[in-house]
Amino acid sequence: MTLAIAKSIIECELSEKGFSHIQFPQSENTEEILSSLGQVIQKTEIKENPKSTRLLSSNQGMSFHTDHNAAKYIAWFCNSQSATGGQSLLVDSKKIFQNFSESSLSLLQEISVKTHQVFYADKLSVSPLSINDNEELSVYYAEWLVNIPACIKHQKALEKFEQEIKSAEPTKLLLSEGDLLIIDNHRMLHGREGFPSHSNRWLTRYWLQSSNINNII
Secondary structure: OOHHHHHHHHHHHHHHHOEEEEEOOOOOOHHHHHHOOEEEEEEEEEEOOOOOOOHHHOOOOEEEEOOOOOOOEEEEEEEEOOOOOOOEEEEEHHHHHOOOOHHHHHHHOOOOEEOOOOOOOOOOEEOOEEEOOOOOEEEOOEHHHEOOOOOHHHHHHHHHHHHHHHHOOOEEEOOOOOEEEEEEOOOEEEEEOOOOOOOOOEEEEEEEEEOOOOOOO
């Protein structure tokens, strides 16, 4: 598969369903393919580390969230997988927001969420819902980062949003060695199932900033 064909397939699937799951031959240059989609702004090795207190470095499941809002796309390359568990879980926010009225969407735009403090120019907080340059809804959310609003109307809008996430039927993907999963981080919420301790699950995660969006870091 050539770089041009791979890029075309990925872009088409990202537009249609918010994610692309592709098995690449071992000879493919994964980072070259990802760089064709945008700038790699962070690369992280995700595997269990018993000495770490970070949830990301544990074998525990993770609830639905988005990553840093500077990352338009997130990609995971599977180096090795657990024998059981460890599925990647995806929920499409576009389907969730179809159940909201215009007034409820407006209320969500007024709530604040703490940001991942990673880059020098990061803001302290942003809205969980915004409108991008293409007039599309863009989501940024993590349950543990939400600033609980004081206003009852905002609380109800947030509760509905979180309930819709919990009741959504997620897409479940078990990545195999050599698989590459790319998602639109401004659209898709992701999580994972837990897996046995001392397993071989090892993913390399890339944050990608699209070349056709404003620089926000």
